Amino acid sequence: xxxxxxxxxxxxxxxxxxxxxxxxxxxxxxxxxxxxxxxxxxxxxxxxxxxxxxxxxxxxxxxxxxxxxxxxxxxxxxxxxxxxxxxxxxxxxxxxxxxxxxxxxxxxxxxxxxx
Amino acid sequence: xxxxxxxxxxxxxxxxxxxxxxxxxxxxxxxxxxxxxxxxxxxxxxxxxxxxxxxxxxxxxxxxxxxxxxxxxxxxxxxxxxxxxxxxxxxxxxxxxxxxxxxxxxxxxx
Numbered sequence: 001x002x003x004x005x006x007x008x009x010x011x012x013x014x015x016x017x018x019x020x021x022x023x024x025x026x027x028x029x030x031x032x033x034x035x036x037x038x039x040x041x042x043x044x045x046x047x048x049x050x051x052x053x054x055x056x057x058x059x060x061x062x063x064x065x066x067x068x069x070x071x072x073x074x075x076x077x078x079x080x081x082x083x084x085x086x087x088x089x090x091x092x093x094x095x096x097x098x099x100x101x102x103x104x105x106x107x108x109x110x111x112x113x114x115x
Numbered sequence: 116x117x118x119x120x121x122x123x124x125x126x127x128x129x130x131x132x133x134x135x136x137x138x139x140x141x142x143x144x145x146x147x148x149x150x151x152x153x154x155x156x157x158x159x160x161x162x163x164x165x166x167x168x169x170x171x172x173x174x175x176x177x178x179x180x181x182x183x184x185x186x187x188x189x190x191x192x193x194x195x196x197x198x199x200x201x202x203x204x205x206x207x208x209x210x211x212x213x214x215x216x217x218x219x220x221x222x223x224x225x
Contacts, residue, residue: 043205087157102163107155107156
């Protein structure tokens with residue numbers, strides 16, 4: 001399984017962009033990079049995922065390097081509600097079919113948004 | 116509202132008792148998952164099911180059992196064989212690229 005490495009914690013000023021890095025140097029060519037976040041004592045929330053190209057949605061942007069060995073999640077204007085643990089995950093498909101994959105969650109990055 | 120329901124939110128049991136955690140989804144998703152989370156740790160996969168009447172062990176299945184008799188339901192039983200059952204349990208479902216998580220059940224065994 002491809003493993004990910006993330007900083008344990010980061011701070012970000014409210015209103016500024018939060019850039020969360022992730023290393024996944026052993027990722028295979030067909031493995032996706034996923035980002036989830038978990039607010040204390042709640043279930044994880046899906047943010048975004050990508051394979052090779054950069055992706056953007058209403059929550060965040062995902063920048064994947066050309067060699068795919070690292071990626072950065074960008075929250076463009078962080079708010080206090082973005083304080084959470086952010087997980088970078090490489091998806092491993094165990095068989096074909098919808099939903100037939102495993103997400104391995106590491107310890108993530110604890111992002112604290114400071115007023 | 117569509118979503119995943121886990122009940123109860125908090126559950127207390129005595130050591131040696133089996134306990135069943137409920138997970139229901141009305142998203143019409145084929146795949147369902149059970150994870151366990153310990154304090155300060157990430158999630159670890161217990162069991163998963165891709166279709167009704169089929170399920171597979173995850174990374175830490177020992178001491179747990181599941182059933183998938185209906186598409187909407189994927190209950191998890193924590194048996195007395197599980198040595199450290201106190202944890203936060205999360206259920207998820209998926210139909211494609213995303214897993215949707217329930218609110219979790221915090222189980223305390225004393």
